[in-house]
Amino acid sequence: xxxxxxxxxxxxxxxxxxxxxxxxxxxxxxxxxxxxxxxxxxxxxxxxxxxxxxxxxxxxxxxxxxxxxxxxxxxxxxxxxxxxxxxxxxxxxxxxxxxxxxxxxxxxxxxxxxxxxxxxxxxxxxxxxxxxxxxxxxxxxxxxxxxxxxxxxxxxxxxxxxxxxxxxxxxxxxxxxxxxxxxxxxxxxxxxxxxxxxxxxxxxxxxxxxxxxxxxxxxxxxxxxxxxxxxxxxxxxxxxxxxxxxxxxxxxxxxxxxxxxxxxxxxxxxxxxxxxxxxxxxxxxxxxxxxxxxxxxxxxxxxxxxxxxxxxxxxxxxxxxxxxxxxxxxxxxxxxxxxxxxxxxxxxxxxxxxxxxxxxxxxxxxxxxxxxxxxxxxxxxxxxxxxxxxxxxxxxxxxxxxxxxxxxxxxxxxxxxxxxxxxxxxxxxxxxxxxxxxxxxxxxxxxxxxxxxxxxxxxxxxxxxxxxxxxxxxxxxxxxxxxxxxxxxxxxxxxx
Amino acid sequence: xxxxxxxxxxxxxxxxxxxxxxxxxxxxxxxxxxxxxxxxxxxxxxxxxxxxxxxxxxxxxxxxxxxxxxxxxxxxxxxxxxxxxxxxxxxxxxxxxxxxxxxxxxxxxxxxxxxxxxxxxxxxxxxxxxxxxxxxxxxxxxxxxxxxxxxxxxxxxxxxxxxxxxxxxxxxxxxxxxxxxxxxxxxxxxxxxxxxxxxxxxxxxxxxxxxxxxxxxxxxxxxxxxxxxxxxxxxxxxxxxxxxxxxxxxxxxxxxxxxxxxxxxxxxxxxxxxxxxxxxxxxxxxxxxxxxxxxxxxxxxxxxxxxxxxxxxxxxxxxxxxxxxx
Numbered sequence: 066x067x068x069x070x071x072x073x074x075x076x077x078x079x080x081x082x083x084x085x086x087x088x089x090x091x092x093x094x095x096x097x098x099x100x101x102x103x104x105x106x107x108x109x110x111x112x113x114x115x116x117x118x119x120x121x122x123x124x125x126x127x128x129x130x131x132x133x134x135x136x137x138x139x140x141x142x143x144x145x146x147x148x149x150x151x152x153x154x155x156x157x158x159x160x161x162x163x164x165x166x167x168x169x170x171x172x173x174x175x176x177x178x179x180x181x182x183x184x185x186x187x188x189x190x191x192x193x194x195x196x197x198x199x200x201x202x203x204x205x206x207x208x209x210x211x212x213x214x215x216x217x218x219x220x221x222x223x224x225x226x227x228x229x230x231x232x233x234x235x236x237x238x239x240x241x242x243x244x245x246x247x248x249x250x251x252x253x254x255x256x257x258x259x260x261x262x263x264x265x266x267x268x269x270x271x272x273x274x275x276x277x278x279x280x281x282x283x284x285x286x287x288x289x290x291x292x293x294x295x296x297x298x299x300x301x302x303x304x305x306x307x308x309x310x311x312x313x314x315x316x317x318x319x320x321x322x323x324x325x326x327x328x329x330x331x332x333x334x335x336x337x338x339x340x341x342x343x344x345x346x347x348x349x350x351x352x353x354x355x356x357x358x359x360x361x362x363x364x365x366x367x368x369x370x371x372x373x374x375x376x377x378x379x380x381x382x383x384x385x386x387x388x389x390x391x392x393x394x395x396x397x398x399x400x401x402x403x404x405x406x407x408x409x410x411x412x413x414x415x416x417x418x419x420x421x422x423x424x425x426x427x428x429x430x431x432x433x434x435x436x437x438x439x440x441x442x443x444x445x446x447x448x449x450x451x452x453x454x455x456x457x458x459x460x461x462x463x464x465x466x467x468x469x470x471x472x473x474x475x476x477x478x479x480x481x482x483x484x485x486x487x488x489x490x491x492x493x494x495x496x497x498x499x500x501x502x503x504x505x506x507x508x509x510x511x512x513x514x515x516x517x518x519x520x521x522x523x524x525x526x527x528x529x530x531x532x533x534x535x536x537x538x539x540x541x542x543x544x545x546x547x548x549x550x551x552x553x554x555x556x557x558x559x560x561x
Numbered sequence: 562x563x564x565x566x567x568x569x570x571x572x573x574x575x576x577x578x579x580x581x582x583x584x585x586x587x588x589x590x591x592x593x594x595x596x597x598x599x600x601x602x603x604x605x606x607x608x609x610x611x612x613x614x615x616x617x618x619x620x621x622x623x624x625x626x627x628x629x630x631x632x633x634x635x636x637x638x639x640x641x642x643x644x645x646x647x648x649x650x651x652x653x654x655x656x657x658x659x660x661x662x663x664x665x666x667x668x669x670x671x672x673x674x675x676x677x678x679x680x681x682x683x684x685x686x687x688x689x690x691x692x693x694x695x696x697x698x699x700x701x702x703x704x705x706x707x708x709x710x711x712x713x714x715x716x717x718x719x720x721x722x723x724x725x726x727x728x729x730x731x732x733x734x735x736x737x738x739x740x741x742x743x744x745x746x747x748x749x750x751x752x753x754x755x756x757x758x759x760x761x762x763x764x765x766x767x768x769x770x771x772x773x774x775x776x777x778x779x780x781x782x783x784x785x786x787x788x789x790x791x792x793x794x795x796x797x798x799x800x801x802x803x804x805x806x807x808x809x810x811x812x813x814x815x816x817x818x819x820x821x822x823x824x825x826x827x828x829x830x831x832x833x834x835x836x837x838x839x840x841x842x843x844x845x846x847x848x849x850x851x852x853x854x855x856x857x858x859x860x861x862x863x864x865x866x867x868x869x870x871x872x873x874x875x876x877x878x879x880x881x882x883x884x885x886x887x
Contacts, residue, residue: 074585081591088595197847201621225850227622312708373831376728377707519848523828527642534730534832553849560618560626 144183151448152185154203154210156196167464168214174463175455182448200440209440212449214265214456217513218253219438220341223261224516224561229439231260234450241454249509250432250473256341256514262438265456266470268402269430269505270326272298272318272420273384276413278305278396288501291417293428295333298397298420299363305396306367313378316389317367318397321360321533322382324526326399326419328512329431331356334422338525339550341514346554348525348547349540352424357532357539359422364533372533384408401433402502405469406485416498418505432509435470471502479503516557521550608863614856621852632857643858645833646841649734653837654801657738661797662790665745669752670778683753690746698810701740702727727811730832737835740807748793755789756782784882791881795873802866805839812836838862 071079144150153172157165165188172184187210189196196215203209204227213219222228235242243251243260250267254260276286282304292298302317320330328338336352339345368375379389384404389395391409399419408414418428437453439446456464461472462481469483482495490498515521528542590597615632617625636643672683689697704711705726713723726736759782767777783790812835813828828844829836838858846855 078584078588081588085591085594201847201850205621221850222622225620225622373725373729376831377725379708380706517849519844523844523848526828527833530832536832560620560623 144185148181148183149445149448150183150185151212151445151452152187152210153212153214153452154187154189154200155214156189156216157214158188164468167467170463170467171456171460174460175452178455179448179451184452204440204442207442209442211443211445212437212439212452215436215438216433218434218436218518219262220254220256220514220516221518222438222440223256223259224557226561227441228261229441229443229446231262231439231450231453234447235260238450238454240458241450245458245475246473247475247506247509249430249506249511250434252341252511253432253434253513254436254438256516257344258342262436263453263457264432264434264473265437265453266461266464267432267434267473267506267509268469268471269432269502269509270323270329270399270401271416271418271430271505272320273390273398273400273404273408274415274417275390275393275396276415278315286415288415288417292420293418294420295359295422299367302363302397303367308369311369311374313368313375313394315393316375316378316395318399319368319375319382319395320399321364321529323399324529325401325433326431327525327529329419329429329510330422332429332510333419333425333427335424335426337510338512339515339521341511344554344558346515346521346547346551348521348528348550349543351540352422354539354543355424356422357529357543360533361535361539372535384414402471403433403469405498406483406489410489416501418508428508429510430505430508431512432473432506434473434513465499469499471499471506473506477503515554516561517550517553520553521546524549611856611859611863614853615860617853617856618851619853619856620850622850625853628853632854633861635854636857636861642833642836642841646829646836646838649834649836650802650804650838652734653737653804654798656734657741657801658794658797660738661742661745661748662793664742665748665793666752666790668745668749669756672749672753673756683750686749687746690744692744694744694806695810697744698740698807701736701743702811705736705739727835728831730830730834733812733830733834737804737807737811740811741801741804748797751789751793752786755786759785785884787881788883791873791877795870798869798873799866802862802869803839804837805843808835808837808840809843812840 155165155168157168168186172186176183189199197217200210200213200215204222209227219228223230232243241263246263247267250264251260253264253267254262272291274286274291279286284301284304292301298318298320305315305317307314320326323330331338331350331353334352334356336350336356337347338353340347364370364372364375379392379394381388382390382395382398383400384390384398385407386409388398390398390400391412402416405416419430421428437456439449439453443449457472458474458476461474461477464470465472465477465481466484469486479500480496482492482499486495486498489495524546528537528546531537531542532539614625616627616629618628618631619625668686672679672686692700705713707713707723707725707728710723710726712726716723724732726732763781763785764777767781772780808829812830829840839862842855842858842862845851845858
């Protein structure tokens with residue numbers, strides 16, 4: 066009888082065949098999932114108390130944990146086969162927060178109005194900065210999403226031929242036409258006279274003030290009494306600044322730290338970084354140098370002339386919970402209106418318009434929008450625009466009720482205020498604050514709309530940083546930033 | 562009894578032997594095929610593609626356009642920030658590599674002792690290298706906070722001034738080096754493995770001959786672990802040239818513009834003191850939409866690392882001792 070044992074060689078051969086087959090089968094493209102009917106009972110992961118997918122109204126009644134579970138479950142719902150699936154690629158991350166909860170509400174509202182459509186919301190990795198890579202890869206590979214929700218203006222993508230123009234779509238829309246939005250936010254997506262996207266919202270910047278500190282010093286907190294010029298703000302700031310050796314006990318105003326607001330600070334002094342109509346930079350404007358000189362004098366007078374020493378006193382010069390303002394180390398920060406609901410409960414504050422510089426004539430403000438646009442290659446252009454139009458108009462009501470991102474829509478109903486803000490300051494004050502924001506947005510400047518925006522902002526940041534560190538003279542630094550930005554712009558225009 | 566065959570093997574038998582050898586080779590290639598495919602697809606192709614894109618204007622969104630040496634010309638003649646990024650990276654490398662190797666070797670020598678519980682210490686010293694780089698960077702940013710951070714609080718408690726660390730142009734790179742030293746557990750383990758190979762009898766013989774601790778280390782241990790030292794030097798140099806994550810997180814790599822979380826000051830820290838080469842390359846590729854320029858930078862980095870590595874290997878003949886070498 067022959068004892069037929071497997072030799073080592075035979076075993077290895079068999080293992081290689083089995084392993085290779087396994088790898089090959091794993092490399093095969095996954096079959097597209099067959100569309101299924103949505104389950105009669107709702108999402109697989111349900112929050113503790115809900116038994117069905119939450120209606121838009123019930124979102125507001127949930128705890129954050131419940132809303133997170135409901136949103137995650139909503140992501141897993143498979144739409145019915147007869148629905149048009151519109152993919153929305155979002156810069157916001159996968160972890161649901163109060164900030165992203167409104168998106169799910171708006172999506173569900175839209176779907177209720179358009180039962181034949183389903184919005185496939187695709188969150189991204191917002192904090193790792195990888196969103197641009199994902200978006201560029203999707204567009205370059207010929208598989209773009211239907212629409213994008215981003216924190217960057219689409220102009221850079223439009224200048225490189227990868228973004229759809231919205232003028233015709235807007236002109237034909239009954240609500241979301243150009244006249245429906247404030248000029249400032251609209252301009253952030255406008256380049257060479259064409260509209261390349263829309264801003265869902267555009268919270269402005271303003272000067273915040275700790276009203277307790279002001280009242281302790283006998284200073285009026287009324288809006289009409291607040292300084293309207295840089296000189297006035299500097300004088301007010303001096304009343305708060307206090308040092309103990311090299312440790313700052315209290316800062317006044319530090320407008321230079323709000324770098325996203327520099328375009329408005331510059332316009333408050335009559336100048337401008339960039340003009341989207343003429344497509345020209347003017348970073349080397351003397352009035353910008355004047356602003357820098359003004360800041361240097363301010364730092365010399367109130368902050369020991371040492372920019373680094375001042376920076377070391379806090380990691381955050383805005384209004385968030387870990388900021389100098391929140392820790393009672395600053396009285397007059399500059400920040401965006403979205404912060405109305407972030408400031409710690411125990412802080413009492415007021416908001417004021419941005420003061421005007423010596424060469425300026427009127428108060429201007431910067432906006433930090435959420436942008437929406439349609440990349441070239443979108444499979445559902447009309448539907449995608451309907452989603453954008455809804456987000457920017459009616460959809461903003463649900464958004465604003467939950468998160469204080471101010472709308473860019475002129476007809477936004479004035480009786481709405483974020484629930485969190487109402488809980489904090491009462492309905493009357495909340496409506497007063499939101500009325501201020503809705504009124505002030507008319508003073509928003511043009512910004513974010515250059516095809517080389519990231520590049521130019523880096524050059525401006527670099528120039529300002531060098532000046533504030535006293536490493537370079539203002540005009541010299543601005544000339545360098547201007548030269549590089551304009552050259553980059555010209556280069557992009559040549560190949561556009 | 563069958564006679565033993567002599568002379569040439571009949572043709573049929575030779576064919577069987579060749580095909581068996583061939584089959585063995587094929588099995589070997591099949592096993593290495595996944596690795597070869599991965600090398601070709603994920604390393605060789607992108608490298609060659611970079612060499613090509615370096616000669617083009619390429620925004621990813623449009624087809625590349627040939628522009629010859631224009632990217633290189635701009636890099637060397639019209640981009641002062643490029644020079645700054647080289648300086649920053651060189652400074653970082655020159656500070657980190659010797660310091661990192663010295664600390665790793667010192668730790669390895671300590672961990673090579675026959676002490677009770679030394680295994681626990683080995684685990685503790687290796688654990689930081691397992692922490693994800695982003696988490697580690699965020700943790701160190703808190704430790705290095707000039708006002709409330711642990712390090713400055715400790716320094717102030719003994720009467721020393723705490724520097725500005727990541728907020729100071731002068732101290733930001735040393736701060737980055739500190740953050741990078743923390744994850745040196747891998748080098749320590751490699752050194753430890755080398756130390757374990759040093760024959761005890763050589764050390765004992767040296768001791769008998771009157772050599773002290775330092776003398777034994779310099780004349781016996783160090784030469785015998787020199788191959789391991791060579792490996793760690795090469796790897797440290799390559800890694801430090803490519804530093805990215807720590808600089809990105811600590812230096813505000815998202816920089817200006819709204820991409821990646823909003824403006825956070827100048828990308829690259831105060832006065833661009835933390836603007837490392839890879840960070841600058843990244844911004845050109847994914848924020849300025851200039852993949853061609855970024856590819857040119859990548860090619861230059863490749864050549865620089867290759868040149869430096871060859872230099873180190875060339876010099877190794879003078880200071881690396883291979884046991885058994887005639």
